[in-house]
Amino acid sequence: MTSTSDDVRTDRWLRLDGTTNTRDLGGxxxxxxxxxxFGRVLRSDNLQTLSDEDVRRLLEDLRxxxxxxxxxxxxVLLEGRxxxxxxxxxxxxxxxxLPERGHHTDVFAVEEDEVPDLPADWAETVLPRQTTEADEVEPPAVRSYLGYLHHRPENVLAALRAIVASDGAAVVHCAAxxxxxxxxxxxCLAVAGVSDEEIVADYALTAEVIEALVAKLRRSPTYADDMTRRDVASHTPRAATMRRLLEILGERHGGPLGWLDEHGFGAAEQAALRAKLRD
Structure with missing residues (x-):
């Protein structure tokens, strides 16, 4: 995909009206x-506030x-469709x-018109610090990331499989x-053959937009409390966090690909994902 003056993409960043932290994993x-x-996998913050023009561009320009x-x-339920x-x-x-609490486990099947009764402690899962006892010595963000891999490995793999199965571009997003x-x-990048340092640099790139990102989340009642209680610096991604995660994966599993292989995402699926991410 070539870049033009009207293109939604400026380098790897996607300059959309309704998001702050959207970029392409290409390049x-x-x-x-x-x-x-380019144009295979995007990473983004919440998509709730996309404009009509954003939607048009994503569908027509990026397929x-x-x-x-x-x-x-x-x-998802509190933010709305x-x-x-x-x-x-x-x-x-x-x-x-994250581990789901309560009986609502498939939000897109439920599709309530009104937000249902949610567990009293649901807010703890918005920006959680899920971890295992063995990882308590690690920095908080590293513990969180290891928690994802410990508690929901099946959904990490499902996300990668969804990318492989996508007909056009796929966007992966959470709140920030x-x-x-x-x-x-x-x-994704590890499977594509990107070096650890480039993976770390991509992770840390969010720091360039962190003030605007925190300001956006503060405008949502769902995230406002957490955004207000902690300063911008505490939300800023640091290269050392991703570097440490990669080190731990290397020590325990031989690297990200080893972790994937141990959890059932083997050579054939890795090759399919690599083909998706590369020409």
């Missing part, structure tokens, strides 16, 4: 001298076919990376597009 060098392809939503059921939910041609998958989305993006 990154691989260790074998290749490059990841968006799949939305992979990593938020909790509570987040985004504009892409009305597009029949777009497949939506809800794959929370940096933590849950960052972990899925890490696996």
């Amino acid at each position: 990154l060098p691989t260790t074998d001298g290749g490059v990841t392809a 968006l076919s799949d939305v992979i939503d990593l938020r909790t059921t509570a987040e 985004g504009p892409l939910r009305a597009v029949a041609e777009v497949t939506h998958r809800h794959l929370s990376l 597009g940096k933590d849950r989305t960052g972990v899925v993006a890490m696996f």
